[in-house]
Amino acid sequence: MQYSTEGMMPFGPVHPSLKEPEYFKLYLEGEKIVHVEPRIGYVHRGIERAAQERTWVKNIYMFERICGICSFHHSLTYTEGVEALAPFEIPKRAKYLRELVGELERIHSHLLWLGLLGHWAGFDTLFMWIWKDREHILDLEEAISGNRVNKSYTTLGGVRNDLPDGLADRIRAEMAYVEKRAEYYKSLVQSEETLVVRTKGRGRINQEIARKLCPVGPLLRCTGIARDIRAEDPYAAYDEVPPLVQTSNKGDIASLLTLRLNEITDSCRMVKETLEKMPSGPYRVNFPRSVPAGEASYHVEAPRGELFYFVKSAGGSVPERVKVRTSTLANILTATEMLKGHTLADVPVVLTGMDPCFGCMDRISVVDVDKSREWTVGGEALRRYGIEYYRRK
Amino acid sequence: MTKEPRRKVASAMGEMFRTIVEHPVTAQYPFGKSVLPPRFRGKLDVDPVKCTGCSVCEIVCPAGVITMVPVGKKTIGSRQVDIKRPLFDLYTCISCGQCVDDCKFGALTITHDFELAVFKKKSLVMEKALKLGQ
Amino acid sequence: MDLLQVVELLVFPGLTFFVWLAFFFEWLERKTAARMQGRRGPVVTGPFGLLQPVADFFKLASKEEIVPAESDTFVFRWGPALYFAAPAIGIAFIPVMGYQSVLSNPIDLLFMLFVLTFSTLMATLLGYASAGRYSTIAIGRLVVQYTSYEVPLLIAMVTPAILAGSLSIEGVVSAQGSGWYILPGFVAFVVFIVAALAELEKPPFDIPEASTEIVGGWMTEFSGNALAYIKLTKNLSYVFLSALAVSLFLGGPSGPVLFSDANVQAVIYVCYFLVKLFAVGFLLFSIKTALARVRIDQAARLFWTVLTPLSLVQLAVVVLLK
Numbered sequence A: 001m002q003y004s005t006e007g008m009m010p011f012g013p014v015h016p017s018l019k020e021p022e023y024f025k026l027y028l029e030g031e032k033i034v035h036v037e038p039r040i041g042y043v044h045r046g047i048e049r050a051a052q053e054r055t056w057v058k059n060i061y062m063f064e065r066i067c068g069i070c071s072f073h074h075s076l077t078y079t080e081g082v083e084a085l086a087p088f089e090i091p092k093r094a095k096y097l098r099e100l101v102g103e104l105e106r107i108h109s110h111l112l113w114l115g116l117l118g119h120w121a122g123f124d125t126l127f128m129w130i131w132k133d134r135e136h137i138l139d140l141e142e143a144i145s146g147n148r149v150n151k152s153y154t155t156l157g158g159v160r161n162d163l164p165d166g167l168a169d170r171i172r173a174e175m176a177y178v179e180k181r182a183e184y185y186k187s188l189v190q191s192e193e194t195l196v197v198r199t200k201g202r203g204r205i206n207q208e209i210a211r212k213l214c215p216v217g218p219l220l221r222c223t224g225i226a227r228d229i230r231a232e233d234p235y236a237a238y239d240e241v242p243p244l245v246q247t248s249n250k251g252d253i254a255s256l257l258t259l260r261l262n263e264i265t266d267s268c269r270m271v272k273e274t275l276e277k278m279p280s281g282p283y284r285v286n287f288p289r290s291v292p293a294g295e296a297s298y299h300v301e302a303p304r305g306e307l308f309y310f311v312k313s314a315g316g317s318v319p320e321r322v323k324v325r326t327s328t329l330a331n332i333l334t335a336t337e338m339l340k341g342h343t344l345a346d347v348p349v350v351l352t353g354m355d356p357c358f359g360c361m362d363r364i365s366v367v368d369v370d371k372s373r374e375w376t377v378g379g380e381a382l383r384r385y386g387i388e389y390y391r392r393k
Numbered sequence B: 001m002t003k004e005p006r007r008k009v010a011s012a013m014g015e016m017f018r019t020i021v022e023h024p025v026t027a028q029y030p031f032g033k034s035v036l037p038p039r040f041r042g043k044l045d046v047d048p049v050k051c052t053g054c055s056v057c058e059i060v061c062p063a064g065v066i067t068m069v070p071v072g073k074k075t076i077g078s079r080q081v082d083i084k085r086p087l088f089d090l091y092t093c094i095s096c097g098q099c100v101d102d103c104k105f106g107a108l109t110i111t112h113d114f115e116l117a118v119f120k121k122k123s124l125v126m127e128k129a130l131k132l133g134q
Numbered sequence C: 001m002d003l004l005q006v007v008e009l010l011v012f013p014g015l016t017f018f019v020w021l022a023f024f025f026e027w028l029e030r031k032t033a034a035r036m037q038g039r040r041g042p043v044v045t046g047p048f049g050l051l052q053p054v055a056d057f058f059k060l061a062s063k064e065e066i067v068p069a070e071s072d073t074f075v076f077r078w079g080p081a082l083y084f085a086a087p088a089i090g091i092a093f094i095p096v097m098g099y100q101s102v103l104s105n106p107i108d109l110l111f112m113l114f115v116l117t118f119s120t121l122m123a124t125l126l127g128y129a130s131a132g133r134y135s136t137i138a139i140g141r142l143v144v145q146y147t148s149y150e151v152p153l154l155i156a157m158v159t160p161a162i163l164a165g166s167l168s169i170e171g172v173v174s175a176q177g178s179g180w181y182i183l184p185g186f187v188a189f190v191v192f193i194v195a196a197l198a199e200l201e202k203p204p205f206d207i208p209e210a211s212t213e214i215v216g217g218w219m220t221e222f223s224g225n226a227l228a229y230i231k232l233t234k235n236l237s238y239v240f241l242s243a244l245a246v247s248l249f250l251g252g253p254s255g256p257v258l259f260s261d262a263n264v265q266a267v268i269y270v271c272y273f274l275v276k277l278f279a280v281g282f283l284l285f286s287i288k289t290a291l292a293r294v295r296i297d298q299a300a301r302l303f304w305t306v307l308t309p310l311s312l313v314q315l316a317v318v319v320l321l322k
Helices: A047-051 A056-064 A071-083 A092-120 A124-145 A167-191 A193-199 A207-213 A253-277 A327-339 A344-354 A379-392 B013-021 B056-060 B098-102 C003-010 C015-037 C052-061 C073-093 C108-130 C133-164 C169-178 C186-199 C224-249 C262-290 C296-321
Strands: A008-011 A023-029 A032-039 A294-302 A305-313 A321-325 A366-368 A373-375 B044-046 B066-076 B079-089 B108-110
Touching: A008 A344, A008 C133, A023 A344, A032 A327, A047 A056, A047 A321, A056 A071, A056 A321, A056 B098, A071 A092, A071 A294, A071 A305, A092 A124, A092 A167, A092 A253, A092 A344, A124 A167, A124 B013, A124 C015, A124 C262, A167 A193, A167 A253, A193 A253, A193 A344, A207 A327, A253 A344, A305 A327, A327 A344, B013 C015, B013 C262, B044 B079, B056 B066, B056 B098, B098 B108, C003 C015, C015 C052, C015 C073, C015 C224, C015 C262, C052 C224, C073 C108, C073 C224, C108 C133, C108 C169, C108 C186, C108 C224, C133 C169, C133 C186, C133 C224, C133 C296, C169 C224, C186 C224, C186 C262, C186 C296, C224 C262
Parallel strands: none
Antiparallel strands: A008 A023, A023 A032, A294 A305, A305 A321, A366 A373, B044 B108, B066 B079
16 A cells, blocks of 8 residues: 655654664654554664674673663573583573573563653653662673663573672562562652553454464553463473562553552562572572584563573583574564554554564565565575675676 | 542652751762762772783773783793783773783782763873783 | 843843843753752753853854755755844833833733734644655644644733733733732633743653654754754743743733832842743742653543633633723
8 A cells, every 4th residue: 555655754764762873664644654664673783693603601791781771681691501401401400590580570571661651741840760779780780780770680590699698688679679660660750641641442452363474572462362471381480489460451551550550569479489489509500611403492481571592502612503582573563553543642642552672573574576476584595685685787 | 459549739748858957978079978888899900919911901991991012021931922001091991890800920900990081182191001910 | 222222122231131131041941850859960061061052053054954865955044043032022012121021012911812823833834845754744833833832821921911901011011010920820820830831842742843753843953053043042942931921921020119220129039930930940840850752642531521611711711800
């Protein structure tokens, strides 16, 4: 269907409301959006190709830098995927510690999104308050691992260091604080009139659209479908400290707000439970330099949804192939569907309702319309194609 | 099912006036000292005495910071081999600490120094390990 | 017009005084918003960061001015000066030192309305002359917002005039010697405050300037000197509207007479005026910090269905009581 390009408003790639560049072509009639065409690939860095030249341990540092917000989950999926290729078990304490830091990261990611939603809706006060509380979580993460964002906490065989002494009490105190604040924010986002009119009824999706377009994470759970990988396919220590899967069935941005706040409260509960149940023992085992040959696919519930890694080893010290499929890639079509029929003023709020992380998202997919074929190219093939193309020109 | 709170305008006012009398949270760096946790990962440091030139740090560094440089020769059996010592290009260092973890001799440490802005890249090249330790 | 009037017009209590007040208002706004959010606000430039708005002004003025190729260059370059002129001339009609303002006219309240209209007209022209995608959307929103808030603002401003029986600001201020109009005209005061937020494009009505949606709104394409003056004009409008609120509803500089010497008393009057000005300013900042941005259709609905009837009801009450 052809849409008039005169009414095309480019949203991005550089825009104050997007943290990372992506290009959305919004076809407008007046202020109403009739069609959205996303164009991705602006943050493509060739990480999958670069992974093939680095050893297994070096890759941990690279994969955690795919995204700054869910960085621990990237390194977690990768290490657990590689450990699935090896024939021995990771110590229990390491799994509990991984769950602890994973849930802390979920809290910080949801708080980040909530604050940013306030900012996109023009409510800078909410943004500042929430990020002020988020600092408590970041300070905890820094105390555990040494860095606030790219924590480099997991390693092949376990975690790099144990919890510092005396931190357990501080963690419990901070969790109590965060729970109290989350309660306050829940009442605020439901009662503040100017925020409610911006989010209630906006970005409506229902189960039918969800089944057709396959979103993941909170975007899926807000339609009422209760899918959570931590509950269905437990990894780390989630079989012993399971989550309470939160759903909502309203399907709009306001319900996403309360859903993520509920997830924060649940994560606080899980952190406290992990601290109580944590077994003693080693937190790390030695892992061989060359990983045995095989293929493993692994998925976790990152704060944004399902994060999927496919790891293939040929028995050497470098991986043969690592494939990453992040949650934002799965959510982007749903987000563009959510936008139809809304006005331009809703775009920041609705588009970012899916909690986009375009840094995670970009993998190139090539569609050859003439031959009606669609495939994903690896970096080497793309590079050769580019050289050939320009040589022929 | 909890009851939804009543919608009202400017419901943030109470919290706002409470916050206005609290101490602000902004840290006044550089006019005030920031408190760093003990595990904070800043600049890398090397102890030249403990370094034996085993090259493990060069192999494991993800960022390619370390280059082993020949600084002398020694005889092992009937062969002459290079004695190598590490040269650190700290402007590439990501402070991940992998070299610290893998150094069996404890020659590497991560310090709390984070004020690493310099005018010349060369200032961040650490050569102190190139002198042969005793 | 003699020399004293010219000095008064340009220096005190005229342009220079109000421009410095505009800088101070911006500082106050940033500081109170920051403290309410748990931050510090400007700290470094000058004591307590007082010189920060001045530093920002000079920084912008020293930057290169980029004129887009498709824009209407004449309006683009000279428009900001006219935009600045609107509140700059309006402030001369506000009584500060006593019951008399520098310039006055029996019907100067209508002139104030003209000044406000002219401000918005210039903003629309400037956005239109920019000829960018974001500016075009912004001026559409600006015009809708303007037509929505103008009627309640007008009625709210006329209510004190009816109470005073005079259409000049001096007359309204003098007539409030027997009691400030905020009490009988409280609803009009509330309507005025809300409409002032819309005129100044502050949350919840900063829709034409929504930085997270349309980058800079109608100000997107401006840079350098023009942007410096546009920002100064926005701050000046802030002061101007607060001063109008003080004159119309809070009795201007009136207050208890403490000294018999007229000159010293004039200083006291200025202090009263400033105190009331900062009170109204603080009220505006608090409301602005507490609210998110609404959409343009929601704003229009709010003005037409809630504020206009409220102001009409207040007007009717006032007329009947007279």
